[in-house]
Each structure stands twice: as structure tokens, then as C-alpha cells.
Amino acid sequence: MYSRVVVLSVAVLVLIFGLARAHAAIIPTSIYISICGDGIIQQGEACDDGAGNNTGAYASSSADRHCLPDCSGFGPYCGDGTLQERFGEECDFGSGNGSGGLCSAACVSLPAVPPGDSGSPTRGSVPSINAPQGTTPSELETKVVIHGMAFPGASVNVLLDGQQVSTVQADANANFLFTLDNASPGTATFSFSSVDKAGVQSFLSSATFDVIQGAITTVSNIFLPPTISESATQVSPGDLLTLSGQTVPGAQVVTQLSDVASTTLNAPADSTGGWALQIDTGSLSKGYHTAKSYFQLSTSSKSGFGRSVNFLIGSGTASSSGSTDLNGDSRVNLVDFSIFLTLWNSSDSRGDFNHDGKVNLADFSILLFNWTG
Amino acid sequence: MGYTVRMHKTLLAALMFFGALVPLSASAASLSLDPSGGTFGPGDTFLVHVRLDPDKDCVNAAHLEITYPAQTLRAIDVSRGDSIFSLWPEEPAIDNTLGRITFSGGVPGGYCGVISGDPAKSDVVADLVFTVLKSDARVASVQIDPSSEVYLNDGLGTKAHVSIVSGAYTLVDAPLLTSNQWLDELRQDTTPPEPFTVQVESTSDVFGGAYYAVFSTVDKQSGIDHYEINEGGAWKRVTSPYELHDQLLQNGVEVKAVDKAGNERIGTYNASSTPPRATRYSLAEAAVLFVILVVLATILWFWETRKRVAPPLS
Numbered sequence: 050m051y052s053r054v055v056v057l058s059v060a061v062l063v064l065i066f067g068l069a070r071a072h073a074a075i076i077p078t079s080i081y082i083s084i085c086g087d088g089i090i091q092q093g094e095a096c097d098d099g100a101g102n103n104t105g106a107y108a109s110s111s112a113d114r115h116c117l118p119d120c121s122g123f124g125p126y127c128g129d130g131t132l133q134e135r136f137g138e139e140c141d142f143g144s145g146n147g148s149g150g151l152c153s154a155a156c157v158s159l160p161a162v163p164p165g166d167s168g169s170p171t172r173g174s175v176p177s178i179n180a181p182q183g184t185t186p187s188e189l190e191t192k193v194v195i196h197g198m199a200f201p202g203a204s205v206n207v208l209l210d211g212q213q214v215s216t217v218q219a220d221a222n223a224n225f226l227f228t229l230d231n232a233s234p235g236t237a238t239f240s241f242s243s244v245d246k247a248g249v250q251s252f253l254s255s256a257t258f259d260v261i262q263g264a265i266t267t268v269s270n271i272f273l274p275p276t277i278s279e280s281a282t283q284v285s286p287g288d289l290l291t292l293s294g295q296t297v298p299g300a301q302v303v304t305q306l307s308d309v310a311s312t313t314l315n316a317p318a319d320s321t322g323g324w325a326l327q328i329d330t331g332s333l334s335k336g337y338h339t340a341k342s343y344f345q346l347s348t349s350s351k352s353g354f355g356r357s358v359n360f361l362i363g364s365g366t367a368s369s370s371g372s373t374d375l376n377g378d379s380r381v382n383l384v385d386f387s388i389f390l391t392l393w394n395s396s397d398s399r400g401d402f403n404h405d406g407k408v409n410l411a412d413f414s415i416l417l418f419n420w421t422g
Numbered sequence: 423m424g425y426t427v428r429m430h431k432t433l434l435a436a437l438m439f440f441g442a443l444v445p446l447s448a449s450a451a452s453l454s455l456d457p458s459g460g461t462f463g464p465g466d467t468f469l470v471h472v473r474l475d476p477d478k479d480c481v482n483a484a485h486l487e488i489t490y491p492a493q494t495l496r497a498i499d500v501s502r503g504d505s506i507f508s509l510w511p512e513e514p515a516i517d518n519t520l521g522r523i524t525f526s527g528g529v530p531g532g533y534c535g536v537i538s539g540d541p542a543k544s545d546v547v548a549d550l551v552f553t554v555l556k557s558d559a560r561v562a563s564v565q566i567d568p569s570s571e572v573y574l575n576d577g578l579g580t581k582a583h584v585s586i587v588s589g590a591y592t593l594v595d596a597p598l599l600t601s602n603q604w605l606d607e608l609r610q611d612t613t614p615p616e617p618f619t620v621q622v623e624s625t626s627d628v629f630g631g632a633y634y635a636v637f638s639t640v641d642k643q644s645g646i647d648h649y650e651i652n653e654g655g656a657w658k659r660v661t662s663p664y665e666l667h668d669q670l671l672q673n674g675v676e677v678k679a680v681d682k683a684g685n686e687r688i689g690t691y692n693a694s695s696t697p698p699r700a701t702r703y704s705l706a707e708a709a710v711l712f713v714i715l716v717v718l719a720t721i722l723w724f725w726e727t728r729k730r731v732a733p734p735l736s
Contacts, residue, residue: 210616413526
């Protein structure tokens with residue numbers, strides 16, 4: 050009897066050690082924030098004149114031009130190469146204004162004087178380009194814009210401080226865009242999750258940052274990690290095990306296997322984002338293993354790790370934690386948290402997800418990990 | 423069966439024991455007090471940020487125990503307005519007799535540190551508000567207790583290694599601050615808590631299947647102070663989840679979130695989304711009860727039938 054206990058204990062220790070090593074490896078992601086309205090030109094911004102100054106109003110010269118309210122560029126100005134008749138421009142040849150040509154630095158037409166010709170002036174030609182609408186100063190809005198990538202065509206759930214606020218659709222390249230007008234300034238956590246084409250729930254990716262009052266806070270590179278499923282939870286040594294899931298089309302999926310020595314394997318995602326990886330379990334030790342993946346588009350563009358899957362090579366009993374969906378509605382949200390609170394500090398098995406005999410902070414952590422909103 | 427249970431417990435004990443010994447990561451989350459120093463006099467009120475740096479990990483929950491000299495400092499309040507946490511299994515509790523502040527909170531999806539470009543350094547767990555009572559001790563030490571815990575966002579309930587930076591504040595005989603920083607913040611806060619809705623739920627094994635209200639919101643300025651509920655009468659201070667008195671749901675349910683500055687936001691519930699009341703019993707329990715009732719009914723039927731057909735005694 051004791052020999053079985055020892056063997057299983059060693060297997061569990063291998064699992065723990067493997068998990069520990071797996072979690073020790075950190076994949077730096079490339080999330081960044083740019084704040085339109087703070088007067089600093091940051092990544093993703095073409096300009097930023099500061100709070101209240103990003104009016105996009107017409108300017109009479111490039112030196113006086115005004116940044117657009119979303120910092121994506123400048124409003125119309127004399128010298129932008131586009132004729133704005135409604136602002137009194139007679140011409141606009143861009144950088145060619147006022148340098149001895151037909152258009153002055155103030156966008157006024159100059160008489161054309163051909164060499165040797167002293168005849169009457171002709172009117173300079175004007176480009177036939179539709180002028181963009183000028184913008185007028187508006188009230189300062191507090192806005193959040195988030196760019197990210199999920200799975201092609203997937204619906205992406207958006208949570209604000211843990212509660213669902215919106216659903217946005219990813220395009221065929223897995224890009225999604227979420228915009229929140231009239232956001233409340235202050236510390237906020239935005240979280241994103243989705244379900245892949247096979248119905249597998251993604252990891253919940255979150256970003257916590259300060260929403261700046263009277264500015265557009267833009268967060269880029271929110272990447273949902275690849276989903277992952279396994280073909281079997283228990284295999285015999287030497288059997289092939291297939292890991293598969295969905296991610297960004299064309300991305301490289303890097304899968305880390307926890308073993309006494311960590312192993313990483315690569316698999317490319319196809320045009321639909323599907324990826325698959327076959328593992329020869331003969332090269333792995335017997336016992337419990339975990340696998341988890343991230344995707345990489347370039348050295349500076351990669352997701353964090355997603356959910357992990359566990360599998361057992363050889364004989365034994367796979368362990369599992371209790372369900373965090375306490376009311377059985379297939380979601381883990383505020384209702385489950387409320388039920389969890391009624392079990393807090395008890396030994397009730399419903400809330401004791403890690404089976405340590407207590408409903409405590411470790412179980413709360415597991416509940417939060419599985420949160421769907 | 424007994425063997426299996428014993429073995430399972432042994433395995434779990436081994437898991438917990440050895441799990442605590444295994445070095446999880448070279449990195450360590452950091453809990454710190456900011457500022458960690460300063461000079462104050464009797465009557466001064468100052469704020470101390472409790473900051474959490476997960477280093478290279480992602481974390482999702484923490485339990486904090488903070489001690490302070492109760493004879494020297496008085497904890498006035500704990501603000502969650504700037505907190506990265508949105509859910510609180512243990513709301514902040516102040517014990518000015520023992521000199522102890524405790525709370526537990528967390529964030530769904532985890533917290534992976536300050537994002538590049540974030541000007542506000544969004545890493546505050548809570549803000550502690552202290553008033554200096556007297557300066558005899560010359561130094562007031564505010565300590566994050568080593569029993570404080572941080573958990574990784576790994577789905578396993580793994581404790582993160584934690585390093586701690588506590589605070590020591592120099593005390594002088596006369597107040598130095600020209601204003602009360604906390605009062606200033608409260609006066610500036612005219613924004614109510616964030617909009618929210620109230621869910622009315624019924625779950626078979628919660629409150630015996632009775633209807634209960636679920637609610638939560640955040641306040642991004644001074645922080646949530648408390649909630650009140652109204653079921654058609656007076657407002658009553660409550661916490662979520664709350665078992666409703668009006669189980670017929672005839673009077674409507676309103677919940678009021680009140681922030682530290684007294685700003686209020688009322689959340690209501692949508693009656694059309696309320697589920698039917700759950701039975702007290704699970705399906706299996708109901709099936710067993712049904713079988714028992716059928717057996718009892720059959721016995722009674724036989725008993726009555728025998729009584730009817732039995733010949734009269736002569």
C-alpha cells in the first residue's frame with residue numbers, strides 16, 4: 050500500500066515541479082498605452098497637442114496646425130496639399146507653396162509669369178480633391194480605445210472590472226477593436242475572452258491601467274493566447290498525443306511542455322488560425338505533464354501563455370479541481386462569486402476547488418482564473 | 423473505499439507540504455507601502471498607498487495584514503478608489519485596538535503589472551489613511567505582516583513568493599501638514615459609483631433555494647463605502663449576496679451603492695431576467711423523495727384495502 054502512495058506522491062511532485070517550472074517562464078507581451086491628450090506623442094499617435102488642444106481646427110500654416118481629437122493626424126491646414134475652399138484657400142500645393150510657384154505660403158493664388166511673357170496673369174490650377182471636413186473644438190471626452198487580436202471571426206467578450214460590458218467581432222485576420230465612449234476616469238481593468246471555432250473557451254486576457262480624464266486612452270496589442278485542447282488526457286508511453294487549437298492566422302504557436310526539463314515545440318497556424326501539434330510521448334517521462342501555448346508574430350509581437358492542459362503518460366489517476374461554476378449556468382461570474390462568499394472560510398467541498406479542506410484565498414484565486422463574466 | 427480516501431488525503435498532504443518547498447519562480451511579487459517614510463506631527467492625517475508589483479508573474483488575489491502602533495496612529499479609513507482589485511471576499515477591516523488592518527481582494531483575469539505608457543502607475547491595492555495621535559514614540563512603524571499572501575493567476579491557487587517593503591514614519595511634536603489630504607479627496611469626489619444592476623437569483627443549495635440579491639460595483643474616486651437595499655420599505659445596510667425578505671418579489675428591489683464621500687448610485691433589477699425559484703432539493707434528492715412517497719402511498723393503499731375487505735368480527 051505504501052509503495053503505491055510513494056509512487057503516486059512522486060508523480061504528484063513531478064506534476065507540481067513541472068507546473069512550477071512552467072509558470073516560472075515568462076513571455077513578455079507587448080501591450081502599450083498611448084494617451085491622446087497628454088501632449089506627448091506616443092506609439093500609435095501622429096501628434097498630440099495636449100488636453101483641450103487636439104481640436105483638428107483649420108490652421109493657416111503647417112506651423113499652426115492642430116492635431117485631430119484622436120491624435121491620428123492633423124486637421125486641415127494651408128500646406129497640407131489639399132485645397133480647402135471653405136476655409137478661403139485658393140490653392141494648396143503642399144510643400145510647394147510660396148517657393149516661387151503659383152501658390153503663396155498663405156494659399157493664395159499667384160499670377161503665373163512664363164519666362165519672357167509679360168502678358169496678363171493666368172489663374173493657377175487647383176487640385177480637384179474633396180477637402181476633408183474641418184473639425185470644431187468639442188467638449189473633452191474621456192474615451193478608451195483597445196486594439197487586439199483573438200481568433201478569425203470570433204465574438205470577443207469585453208469585461209470592465211470583471212463585468213461584461215460589450216461584445217465585439219474579430220475580423221478574418223483576428224483583429225478586434227473595442228471603443229468605450231464616456232468612460233469613467235480612474236483605474237480600470239479591461240478583460241477579453243472568446244470561444245474558438247471548436248467551442249473551446251479562451252484564456253481571459255486582462256489589462257489594468259489608468260483611464261485619463263479628458264483624453265483618449267489607446268491600448269494596443271491585447272492578444273488572446275491560443276486555445277488548446279488535447280486528444281487524450283491519458284496515454285501509454287510512446288503513443289502520439291495531439292494538441293490543437295486556434296489562434297491568429299499565420300502565427301507561430303509555441304507550446305511549452307512541463308517536464309523535469311522544460312521543452313518547447315513550434316507549430317504554424319493555418320489561414321483560419323487552426324494549429325495542431327503531435328507529440329511523441331515516448332520522448333517524455335512517465336507521469337503527469339502540462340502543456341500551454343503562446344503565439345508569436347514577430348520577436349516583439351507575442352501573446353502571453355493561455356490555459357494549460359494536463360495529461361498523464363502511463364498509469365494513474367488524473368487529478369482535477371472542482372468546478373468554479375457554482376450555479377451551473379456555464380459561466381463563472383458575480384453570481385458564482387456571491388455563492389462562493391456564502392462558503393467562505395468553511396470546509397464546504399463546493400467552494401474548496403483545490404481540495405485542501407478549506408474555502409479560502411487559494412480557491413478564490415482559482416475562481417478568478419476561470420472567470421468568464 | 424477507505425483506502426482510496428486515505429490515499430487521496432495522503433497525496434493532497436504531500437502535495438501541499440512539498441508544494442510549499444518547491445521554488446516556484448526566481449521572481450517574487452512585491453507588496454510595499456508608499457511612501458515608506460515621512461515626517462508627521464500629532465493631528466496630521468496622511469495617506470499610504472499599498473502597492474503590488476507582480477514582477478514577471480501575473481497574480482489575481484491577495485490577502486493583506488497590516489499592523490501599526492495603535493497608541494501612536496489611528497487608522498481612519500481604507501480607500502479602494504484606486505484599487506486594481508474589483509472583488510473583495512474580505513472587505514477592509516480596521517481594528518484600532520490591536521492596530522491591525524486586514525482585507526482580501528482580487529481581480530478577474532489577473533494583474534500582470536504596470537503597462538508601458540500608463541502614467542498613473544496602476545498598481546495600488548488600497549490606500550490607508552492614518553492620523554497621528556501622539557509623537558512620544560518618535561517613530562511609527564507600519565508593517566505589512568509576513569502572513570500576507572499573493573496568489574498567481576495560474577488556476578491552481580499557487581502562492582507567489584512575496585517580498586515586503588514596510589513603512590517607518592518620523593514623528594515630531596507639532597503638525598506639519600497644512601491640510602487633511604483625505605478630507606480634501608472626499609471633498610473633491612462628487613462622482614457617484616459606477617452604474618450597476620442587481621441580479622435576483624435562486625439556487626437550490628444557497629439560502630435554501632430562497633431568492634437572493636447579487637450586486638457589486640466600483641467607485642473610482644474615494645471607493646465604495648457600503649451598500650443599502652430597499653424592498654419596498656426603508657433602506658437597510660447589507661452586503662452581497664443578500665437573502666431577500668420579499669420572496670414573492672412584489673415590491674421591487676433597489677440597491678444603493680454609497681462611496682466614501684457619500685455619493686450614491688442606485689441599481690435596480692430586471693424582473694424579466696429573474697429565474698424561477700429553485701427547489702430546496704436536487705434532482706437526485708427529489709427522485710429519492712418521490713420513491714419514498716410512492717412506497718408510503720402503496721403501503722397506505724394496501725392497508726386501506728385490507729381494512730375494507732376484512733370480514734367483520736363475529
